[in-house]
Amino acid sequence: MFDPQVLSSVIITLKNARTVFIAAHIQPDGDCVGSQLALAEALQLLGKRTVLSLDDKIPENLNFLKGVKEIAPREPNGEDVFVYVDGSDSKRYGKALNRASSGTRPVILIDHHVTNEPFGDLNLVDTAAASTAEIVFDLIRALQVQRTPSIAQALLTGIITDTMGFRTTATTPATLEKGTALVRDGASIPQIIDQVYNRRSYAFLRVLGYAISHSKLERHILWSAIDYKTLQDLGVNNGTSGVVTQLLSVADARIAFFLTEKQDGHIDLSLRSRADVDISGVATRLGGGGHKQAAGALLPPPFETAAQRVLDAIQQEYKP
Amino acid sequence: MFDPQVLSSVIITLKNARTVFIAAHIQPDGDCVGSQLALAEALQLLGKRTVLSLDDKIPENLNFLKGVKEIAPREPNGEDVFVYVDGSDSKRYGKALNRASSGTRPVILIDHHVTNEPFGDLNLVDTAAASTAEIVFDLIRALQVQRTPSIAQALLTGIITDTMGFRTTATTPATLEKGTALVRDGASIPQIIDQVYNRRSYAFLRVLGYAISHSKLERHILWSAIDYKTLQDLGVNNGTSGVVTQLLSVADARIAFFLTEKQDGHIDLSLRSRADVDISGVATRLGGGGHKQAAGALLPPPFETAAQRVLDAIQQEYKP
Known part of the structure; x- marks a missing residue:
């Protein structure tokens, strides 16, 4: 839980502001963009002018959110307050975080990451929250703004994307209660699922087909690999993150990698x-990092030996 | 909503019984088995003896539910009350529904299907409920039985499987509220998802890979087909139902078939x-049936022309 005194200070700071700069982090996801849009609309309903910044490209599957076109890469420019949402450290905001130009004006950080670096003057941080949207939910309630259907949809998009639809172990009864309240306010889970998850490119689907068809299952490790030329032939440059999840859905697989x-x-x-x-530990051993159940690394060439290097690292980690 | 007077009658009937026969329908799913097990445990806590019947094989992915081994194909045999859960008509219970042997003893139907045939003496039916488990939730509360973690897990399995994890349009705020209460009672969404959805066979995954790799996208119709010999080579006899959902996840696809x-x-x-x-309408035209967004049919041979017959039926239905 965040500090209630910090919440009070954030409320006073925002209520006193005429203009509020709100930034989401680079490599944006549904939680940072949803939190940013919901907070902006709530502040607009209180008569504030908002400036929305994101120093990166917004994923196409979030274009259905109201107000998403107002977001652009921007530097702080004399606004009264600067709010940064969902970023665990100051490096994740690109040019949107420029303390020099904010001068003496207050910086508010709203975040839920365990690895949070509290770089704000006011840090509204709850590492027990499954999403930043849940903290913004509390903030909007404390601001006494009635949630519109579009505020509700933006917040629920944040909750659903960060919890994979209430499925992660971080999902609490409070997460579900907020989800219920947002559906009552007019948010739609089926619409969010349809827009966020069921708008994959056909090229991505073909990468999935290739990955599965070329996968190997050895000692409860299910893995696959795709070279750059094949990715180019299939027309995919990025966005293959759903593949490894599909591999792990097999009963015999205890570890999957792609x-x-x-x-x-x-x-x-x-x-x-x-x-x-x-x-x-396997990811760390290979120079990467991440969480217990989801981690990654960037391996040096050559491609041909990469899978064996990962298999060796797994074996070293579990059979020392 | 079901009739509150029916609920009162069901409560009295169950409280007066010493032995209760509870049957789930053939081609069982998480909702019927979860509802059956939750009601059985609640009645056992009230000192009743329960006999659990299911005239079919229980899917392996439901084996994690407590008490599942108590379920077997059985005919009514002199129990005081006969309860049938989640079946839209009397034909869906096989030999578990044998009115002759129940004689004058009361038959209770608990169901949520719109196409419900009220074959019970007492029909506790709510067609607005997204799952039968939600009705059993109300019944257990009305019986004043405290939900144990295993009752909660069985009910939440019913809710999650019938709503695809709160994702269907039938999911109401009441569904989400019950889900929240069940998590508070000790049920685990991550465990249910892991057990029910992430225990696919490697053979199934290879069918998915084959289907995707051989799929075609034409005029917003994404389709694929697999012949019997290839299925045999991949080691799959049944359970390819997840494939078509993956095909429809592509943005350009408005219709998918497999x-x-x-x-x-x-x-x-x-x-x-x-x-x-x-x-x-397309399914009906091909001799099948189903819902607006999910339907099916059994087509006569030959395999080679089947896809074209479906494509023709789609064209006839939408461009008459």
């Missing part, structure tokens, strides 16, 4: 494991 | 469509 070769010859590794297997 | 050739030469058709396309 390798994609990049243009410069380096290889992206995505690692996933069942709840009773901690994969983070 | 054909699987059976041993006798007939072809199973699975049809799916986006929310704004009603596919049920």
Whole structure:
């Protein structure tokens, strides 16, 4: 839970502001964009002018959210307050975080990451929350703004994307209660699922087909790899993150990994494991990092030996 | 909503019974088995003896539910009350529904299907409920039984499987509220998802890979087909129902279908469509049936022309 005194200070700071700069982090996801849009609309309903910044490209599957066109890469420019949502450290905001131009004006950080670096003057942080949207939900309630259907939809998009639809172990009864309240306010889970998850490109589906068809299952490890030329032939440059999840859906698989070769010859590794297997040590051993059940690394060439290097690292980690 | 007077009568009937026969329907799913087990445990806590019947094989992915081994194909045999859960008509219970042997003893039907045939003496039916488990939730509360973690897990399994994890349009705020209460009682969404959905066979995954790799996208119709010999080579006899859902996850696809050739030469058709396309007429035209967004049919041989027959039926239905 965040500090209630911090919440009071954030409320006073925002209520006193005429203009509020709100930034979401680079490599944006549904939680940062949804939190940003919901907070902006709530502040607009209180008569504030908002400036929305994101120093990166917004994923196409979030274009259905109201107000998404107002977001653009922007630097702070004399606004009264600067709010940063869902970013665990100051490096994740690109040019949107420029303390020099904010001068003495207050910086508010709203975040839920365990690895949070509290770089704000006011840090509204709850590491027990499954999403930043849940903290923004509390903030909007404390601001006494009635949630419109579009505020509700933006917040629920944040909750659903960060919890994979209430499915992660971080999902609490409070998460579900907020989800219920947002549906009552007019948000639609089927619409969010349809827009966010069921708008994949046909090229992505063909990468999935290729990955499955070329997969190998050895000692409860299910893995696959795709080289850069094949990715190019299939028309995919990025967005293969759903593949490894599909591999781990097989009963016999306790660890799954997927390798994609990049243009410069380096290889992206995505690692996933069942709840009773901690994969983070394998990623660290390979120069990467991440969580217990989801981790990754960037491996040096050559592509041909990459899978064996990962299999060796798994074996070293579990049979020392 | 069901009739509150029916609920009162059901409560009195169950409280007066010493032995209760509870049957789930054939081609069982998580909702019927979860509802059956939750009601049985609640009645056992009230000191009743329960006899659990299911005239079919229980899917392996439900084996994690407590008490599942107590379920077997059984005929009514002198119990005081006979309860049938989640079946829309009397034909869906096989030999578990034998009115002759129940004689004058009361038959209770608990169901949520719109197409419900009220064959019970007492029909506790709510067609607005997204799952039968939600009605059993109300019944257990009315019986004043405290939900144990295993009752909660069985009910939440019913809710999650029938709503695809709160994702269907039938999911109401009441559904989400019950889900929240069940998590508070000790049920685990991650465990249910892991057990029910992430225990696919590697053979199934290879069928998915084959289907995707051989799929075609034409005029917003994404389809694929697999012949009997290939299915045999991949080691799959049944359970290809997840394939068509994956096909429909592509942005350009408004209709998806998947054909699987059976041993006798007939072809199973699975049809799916986006929310704004009603596919049920296509299935009817091909001798099948179903819902607006999910329908199916059994097509006669030959396999080679089956896809074209479906494509023609779609064209006839939408461009008459």
